Amino acid sequence: MLHSVGDTYCGSCGTILDEPELQANYHYEPNFQMHGNYFSHSAESPSSRFNNQWSRERLREAHSLISSYTSRLELQDITERAQRIFDDYIHKRMEEKCVWAFGSILEVRAGACVFVAAQAAGRQLFLVQISRLIGCNVFVIGREVKQIIRMLDTLKGLLAEVDKIDPTLQAETTVNRVFGYVNKTKQDSKFSDDVLQLTMGVGKTVRAFPRQLLDFMQHNESLRPRMVATTALEMEFFRQCGLSTGINLNTQLCTAVSLAIEYYYKVDSAESCTLRRGHRDVIYKLVALPNGTSPITTARFAARVHKKLLEAGKTVPWLTKDVSIDTATGHLEDILFCCQQAQAWMFGVGRLQQLKYRVSPSASDNGDLADVRLHIPNVVSALSTAPAFAQAELLRQRREAILDRVDQDLIAIEESDGTTSLDTTNNAKSKANAELEIEKRETRVLKRLQRLNVIDRNALLSLPLHTLESILEAASIPRKDGLELDTPTVGPKDMTNEELSAYLY
Numbered sequence: 001m002l003h004s005v006g007d008t009y010c011g012s013c014g015t016i017l018d019e020p021e022l023q024a025n026y027h028y029e030p031n032f033q034m035h036g037n038y039f040s041h042s043a044e045s046p047s048s049r050f051n052n053q054w055s056r057e058r059l060r061e062a063h064s065l066i067s068s069y070t071s072r073l074e075l076q077d078i079t080e081r082a083q084r085i086f087d088d089y090i091h092k093r094m095e096e097k098c099v100w101a102f103g104s105i106l107e108v109r110a111g112a113c114v115f116v117a118a119q120a121a122g123r124q125l126f127l128v129q130i131s132r133l134i135g136c137n138v139f140v141i142g143r144e145v146k147q148i149i150r151m152l153d154t155l156k157g158l159l160a161e162v163d164k165i166d167p168t169l170q171a172e173t174t175v176n177r178v179f180g181y182v183n184k185t186k187q188d189s190k191f192s193d194d195v196l197q198l199t200m201g202v203g204k205t206v207r208a209f210p211r212q213l214l215d216f217m218q219h220n221e222s223l224r225p226r227m228v229a230t231t232a233l234e235m236e237f238f239r240q241c242g243l244s245t246g247i248n249l250n251t252q253l254c255t256a257v258s259l260a261i262e263y264y265y266k267v268d269s270a271e272s273c274t275l276r277r278g279h280r281d282v283i284y285k286l287v288a289l290p291n292g293t294s295p296i297t298t299a300r301f302a303a304r305v306h307k308k309l310l311e312a313g314k315t316v317p318w319l320t321k322d323v324s325i326d327t328a329t330g331h332l333e334d335i336l337f338c339c340q341q342a343q344a345w346m347f348g349v350g351r352l353q354q355l356k357y358r359v360s361p362s363a364s365d366n367g368d369l370a371d372v373r374l375h376i377p378n379v380v381s382a383l384s385t386a387p388a389f390a391q392a393e394l395l396r397q398r399r400e401a402i403l404d405r406v407d408q409d410l411i412a413i414e415e416s417d418g419t420t421s422l423d424t425t426n427n428a429k430s431k432a433n434a435e436l437e438i439e440k441r442e443t444r445v446l447k448r449l450q451r452l453n454v455i456d457r458n459a460l461l462s463l464p465l466h467t468l469e470s471i472l473e474a475a476s477i478p479r480k481d482g483l484e485l486d487t488p489t490v491g492p493k494d495m496t497n498e499e500l501s502a503y504l505y
Helices: 019-024 047-049 054-073 078-097 106-120 127-134 137-149 153-159 168-185 206-218 221-241 247-268 277-291 295-315 325-346 365-371 376-383 387-408 433-452 457-462 465-475 497-504
Strands: 001-005 005-007 356-358 371-374
Touching: 019 127, 047 356, 054 078, 054 106, 054 127, 054 387, 078 106, 078 137, 106 127, 106 137, 106 153, 127 137, 127 168, 137 168, 168 206, 168 221, 168 247, 168 277, 206 221, 206 247, 206 277, 221 295, 221 325, 247 277, 247 325, 295 325, 325 356, 365 465, 376 387, 387 433, 387 457, 433 457, 433 465
Parallel strands: none
Antiparallel strands: 001 005, 356 371
16 A cells, blocks of 8 residues: 555555545454454544544534534524534444444434434424435434434433334334234234124125235335335324324324325235225224224224315315325325425425425326435426415415505504404495405404414414404403413313303314
């Protein structure tokens, strides 16, 4: 080896050699004391590996990535904590003689450190947000998060709570239990497809479905990471739609896994199939048995989810035909993606055009598009043509104009306790006057809500008028008409009908 101008050359062929690569590779150690151990790491200390020029460059790159992630997530106060966690994690890997201390995907480890730092600081952050930020599978990030928490002694407090930090971290366990049950059907007769048979009177197709489902799961075990990622997106959908309130976490996970199995069974099947209620009950039973939940409870919660999927399907522009409960799951990834984009646009987060988007198989007849990744996809720009977006855009523009006038006090509307309603008995009232009355009513509601400070500006721009009026009515109830809602001793019998409605709904 020859050394010149900071580079190392091979004396025989003249190839430029990378010094860190030489330090990290295995080599034969002809030492009598190492008898029986044919391979060993180089004797370089962790501190020297950490401080060489190549490691310092990788550290600077990782620190800049962490700073970028925290600023985009508006969590700048945890930047230094995340950088320290990353440094400690790399030191620990070097002490354990890991060949690739930094890893092949630096973005994944930087994002995982940001997530761990946010949880250690008590900040609300979800794995799905990190996944969308860096364009990586939730399954991969979850594995890295668990490894960081287990390796660092300073995070022992989070080790016991690793599965409670984010529900998506338990998705891998739930999916693994299902595949473990499927593998047992090959060896033990008590785990046969007869256990999945329904006791109700069903047709021939449903009676043959358990065997078909088990064969599909046995021959497609490679779908496990994709099912974990889809389950995580569904859990985020449950949280955004308010479906997770009051529902057991295990039931939510089983329902999400069941919908993921149904989706991939439809997408990867050779022939186009439509799963009916009997088929879905078999899937619920398959997921519920190894996870200790009730198939009936899972089916009831899944019925609520299907209704929400039908509503969220309106945000998908290319779903031209009518989508029913039996066919909604076949467009699961499209609905989840477009619904997330719609909510981000409605609440002022932006179109997120820099997001890496994987085209789902249901968006095209060609299933090979499943692994295609597009930057600034045409799908995002096509969302503006959906009917839901057109209505939301008109509503948002009108609300922005009204709020600007309210903020500048350019108009004066009388402050009356009564509500303004349209005179439906006057047939001579023109359409322009009707719209003017609606605008006056809307302006009055927005102005009062702004004064009460009960709701933020983004919600004022997006919520329907009748919802805003209900919030205003509930917030404007005089104290003499009923007790305060936050009094510990108050109960439903002590409330008026308006208070009870505001409290429950």
